[in-house]
Amino acid sequence: MRIGIIGNGAMADALGTQWRRAGHEVAAGSRSGGLREAAESGTDAVLLAVPYEAAVQVVAELEEVLRGRVLIDCTNPVGPGFALLTAGGPAAAERIAAAAPAARVVKAFNLCHVDVWRLTPPVFAGRPLAVPLCGDDEAAVSVVRHLARDVGCEPLNAGGLDRAGLLEATAALFIRLWVGEGADAQAIAPPVAFAGS
Template sequence: MKIAFLGYGQVGAPLADHLQQLGHEVTLAANDPQSARARRALERNSQLKLAPAKDAVRNADVVFLATPFEANEAALETVAEEVRGKILVDCTNPVGPKLSHGLNSLQSGLEKVQQIVPDTLVVKAFTIYGFENFENSAFPDYNVKPVMMYCGANTRAKETVAQLIAQLGWEPLDVGGAEQALHLEHMTLLWVRMVRVNGQSPHRVWATLTR
């Protein structure tokens, strides 16, 4: 599968690295290939490709949005035509003052993304934990896989993203339509408060059990 990344920092870089190692053709949208962030990504995995944002997105089957939330609009408007009709994995979270929801819980970040690029198939995923768990999703001392919850309006898009989630070592859990994104974003805030504020382990994740 051809995958492009808009954003390849703490979240995007490990996901891009692991997906490339799984055999996918992964391209970083790098208008400045000499940037420090691009160089760090290539130091992690020299097999990652670099291309201008429009080219990277145009040639991709799936696009990961892993920019800081406040950079989403500029990043997406740059590739608005190229991303049309494609699967867009929204890995971003709106975070406001004092770890509040950045959109005041009036709408989800996914809904905001969908407004910017209305003709894309947006799936919310890779948002409910910190970057440490994208570096390594293995929990060998347990007989269950960690769960990765995801949501979105388009069934086909969600099926594709679920395949990528499973390949990356997670148990995919479809929690519903796009309206569920706000709840996932609040789960992110819960995790951040537990870990970044209260000092719990950053390698704390959830699992799903079905009787």
């Protein structure tokens, strides 16, 4: 696949490196140079890997380039005190989709610290990391599902883009538990056998 990455920070580097290892052609750019070119090069998928505070404006500036493209949103609208900046809605992913309505937005890769995405593969106690995906376009979700597997993860269908806010709120909760409390957030969920039917 040809993947463009909007941004050149840690997430762009981590996921871009993994996808290059998997044989994909990856180009990244930032606001200081190459942003439009990176988006244009992502004929199969474009990863939005900029801070949430800049995401909507950046996407709006690239609206025409992103038309029809799979746009992967890995942003987290989490502010000081682990506050969810989009509380009350709409979700960050929905705001991004509104800024480029012809793009096919999929929320993914937002629940883990960048160091997790550098693991090859991210497997814990023999279990591959699960990556929830939210999107309304099944073909776009299928592309992101493939890219999650290429990182060594197990993609999970988390519903449409209207459920992306739940992923974003989960990230805010997990970050607070991990960073603020030093807690094992994984311990809050029982194995599926005990989750009820």
